[in-house]
Amino acid sequence: EAQVTQNPRYLITVTGKKLTVTCSQNMNHEYMSWYRQDPGLGLRQIYYSMNVEVTDKGDVPEGYKVSRKEKRNFPLILESPSPNQTSLYFCASGTGTAYEQYFGPGTRLTVT
Amino acid sequence: ELKVEQNPLFLSMQEGKNYTIYCNYSTTSDRLYWYRQDPGKSLESLFVLLSNGAVKQEGRLMASLDTKARLSTLHITAAVHDLSATYFCAVDMNRDDKIIFGKGTRLHILP
Numbered sequence A: 001e002a003q004v005t006q007n008p009r010y011l012i013t014v015t016g017k018k019l020t021v022t023c024s025q026n027m028n029h030e031y032m033s034w035y036r037q038d039p040g041l042g043l044r045q046i047y048y049s050m051n052v053e054v055t056d057k058g059d060v061p062e063g064y065k066v067s068r069k070e071k072r073n074f075p076l077i078l079e080s081p082s083p084n085q086t087s088l089y090f091c092a093s094g095t096g097t098a099y100e101q102y103f104g105p106g107t108r109l110t111v112t
Numbered sequence B: 001e002l003k004v005e006q007n008p009l010f011l012s013m014q015e016g017k018n019y020t021i022y023c024n025y026s027t028t029s030d031r032l033y034w035y036r037q038d039p040g041k042s043l044e045s046l047f048v049l050l051s052n053g054a055v056k057q058e059g060r061l062m063a064s065l066d067t068k069a070r071l072s073t074l075h076i077t078a079a080v081h082d083l084s085a086t087y088f089c090a091v092d093m094n095r096d097d098k099i100i101f102g103k104g105t106r107l108h109i110l111p
Helices: none
Strands: A004-007 A010-013 A019-025 A031-038 A042-051 A054-057 A076-078 A087-095 A100-103 A107-111 B004-007 B010-014 B019-025 B032-037 B043-049 B055-058 B061-066 B071-076 B085-092 B099-101 B105-110
Touching (some): A010 A019, A019 A087, A019 A107, A042 B085, A042 B099, A100 B032, A100 B043, B004 B085, B010 B019, B019 B032, B019 B085, B032 B071, B043 B055, B043 B061
Parallel strands (some): A010 A107, B010 B105
Antiparallel strands (some): A004 A019, A019 A076, A031 A042, A031 A087, A042 A054, A087 A100, A087 A107, B019 B071, B032 B043, B032 B085, B061 B071, B085 B099, B085 B105
């Protein structure tokens, strides 16, 4: 089954404790992206990647890191999480000229 | 800076009625996307519009794009309760693949 998976789906952590949210897709897509969704703000892009070893900042990259060492994986790293990073995070992948995106199920992160 | 504005942000309507959601964006782009999100769920792609004048239809939903006016519309025909969801438009920023989403339109269709 074609899908984008994220782990974990739920995470409660404390300020400053490094964490990684994994994202994997099995559709051989070149394009992958991370978004955060906050009430009243819609989705905001954090980082995106056009292909392996190619990443670029989205609208709200501060406090996040990403890497793209393999085509299928695009982990999101929070080196020192803060409470303002409490949010719902979505990973997405896409291919072709249009970059129609397929979204993962989401990761709900709470930073206390 | 690219801005994407959706109107209305909230819409409550009766079954059987027609309505239109508007998506305005502030800079040149010729790739626009519509997504649907059900409560507590992820996003599902509805339409990809790639050129001026593009029109796509799926069931009771029809999307169009006017790149000169920087406007896309999502038209709902004879609404049914199952279409209740939040609808997002998103714009590709000048083909550099950065994507900007609107804040979403929460659609509530009363049976």
